[in-house]
Amino acid sequence: MGREFIPLFDEWAEFYDETVSGQDAEYKDVFENYEGILKLVAQKSKGRVLEFGVGTGNLTEKLIGLGREVYGVEPSKVMREKTKARFMNLELYDGDFIQFPNLPGKIDSIVSTYAFHHLTDDEKDTAIKLYSEMLETGGKIVFADTVFLNERDRNERHRIVKEQGYENLLKDLQSEHYTTLEVLKQIFEIHGFQVNFEKLNSYVWVMEAVKENKK
Incomplete structure (x- = not known):
């Protein structure tokens, strides 16, 4: 459920915003x-939003700026x-993509950036099965993350990163749970x-x- 990465994120918190701003080559x-990317995800959300992997609150800021009511899980x-x-008034919970406290209201959208690969x-x-049960027809999931088109694309990306000499990035791509569009499409459609x-x-x-029907 991604909790094995908590020590990494506890350590990364101090310089996370420097990394996402492009200062790490x-x-x-x-x-x-x-x-x-954050702006697009926020714009595609609607209504009352559940955000997973809040991090330092960068997507949260965009959501609040659009007037969304946000429940955050980190x-x-x-x-x-x-x-x-x-954001002192933010409803913020200790949890992950699968295990999180009961929320006080119905959710219209579920969003996340740079986290689902955990x-x-x-x-x-x-x-996704859990979210299908939570959302009504028309409810939305909007995630942005590193994804490979297919296995050939994954192997090619690994080759490029290795040639660039980016050892830390290559280690992340090989050790974390990045998936393919083929797998994700099947998961979403099944549910x-x-x-x-x-x-x-x-x-x-x-x-x-977009949720098509309530099972």
Whole structure:
């Protein structure tokens, strides 16, 4: 459920915003157009929003700016403290994509950026099934994350990163649970979603899934 990465994010919290701003050369392409990606995800959301992997609150800021009512879920205590300092009135919970407290209201959208890859494919399936049960018809999931088109694309990306000498990025791509569009499309459709994908930079795709029927 991604909780094995909590120590990494506790440590990363202090310089996370520097990384996403493009100051780390290895991850510059991953976070290309970071602000635009967050803005797009926020714009595609609607109504009352559940945000997973809040981090330091950068997507949260965009959602609040659009007048969304936001429930935030973040497993890292250090990250939660940073976000709470920015948004004192935010409903912020200790939890992850699958295990989180009961929420006080109905959810219209579920959003996340740069976090869904912390789940294995089986855990992704479990999560989307859960969200299908939570959302009414027309409810939306809007995630942006690094995704590979297929296995050939994954291997090619690994080759490019290795040639660039980006050892830390290569280790992340090989050890974390990045998946393919083929797998994600199947998961969303099995659980009653119509999903569309749009590539936003060399690594990141936005996936917008609309609930078609209540099972």
